[in-house]
Amino acid sequence: DVQYAIEWPEFPRNVEKAKQLLREAGYPNGLDVDWVTPLPTFYSRGERLIAQLREVGIRGRLQTMERGIFFQRLQGGLKEFPGTQIILNGVRIAGSWSFWYEGYFKCGGFNSRDRICVKDLDGKFDQYERSINPAERKKLAEEIQRGILENYYLVPVFRHAFVNAIGPRIVAQKWQDVFPTITTGYAYPWEDLKVKDQ
Structure with missing residues (x-):
């Protein structure tokens, strides 16, 4: 994707191994976390994470907040997230x-x-x-x-694919004619895009 980014295999999903690791860590009956706090507005992803954690014995509740509050708390550090927290952040x-x-x-x-x-x-x-x-x-x-x-230290949970396509009416030989870089989310500049005659 980006310069010097490394390829990394997907972490395997192994519920039994996760339960075993919890037992070895001294939590044979699982453990409770106070909150699972997802980056706003990815609350449904937070709910899915809670369901998957519950399968292995980690119990938590979803904490939702407005985006501005979430980032303000991140800037404030751990004191802004009291108790045991799982923060589902994103970049x-x-x-x-x-x-x-x-x-x-x-x-x-x-x-x-x-x-x-x-x-x-x-x-x-x-x-x-x-x-x-x-x-x-x-x-x-x-x-x-x-x-x-x-x-x-950080665990990638998912990769949010930002999918775009170049339609048949757009004049383009290669994707770079429409998307200037691999990190471009949208085609631009709009005024430079050309549409084929009908």
Whole structure:
């Protein structure tokens, strides 16, 4: 998708293994979380997540809030989410993997604040930002992303596909004639698009 993004296999769905892990962690009867809070307005995804967690013995309730309040609380850190919380956040394709890292993972980042801080990965990220060597940057980017996924610091739950198509009336030889970059959500600029004569 974006520069230096890595391919990662889908996490397997294994209810029995999840129950076993809970038992090994000292929760033979499962556990309760105070709230599952999805990014507004993805409440139905939050409900689905709650149902899937309940299958393995993790019980929680859906907390809904307006988008502005949700982001204000994220900025305030953990004190804004008292008790045991599962936050179902999301990111859009914008910039690169490093854009997401800085905002959602880096110690003190905009959306990470005091929720997550892995200094070893931040050290590699600082090295990545200072480097002008593409091979070194690629290696560091891949190491950081693998570190996040292998240690389950953040768990990708789903990928929201933003699907667009080029209809038969549009004059285009390739998708780049309509969508300037792979991260473009909409065709633009509109005034440059041409329609075939009928």
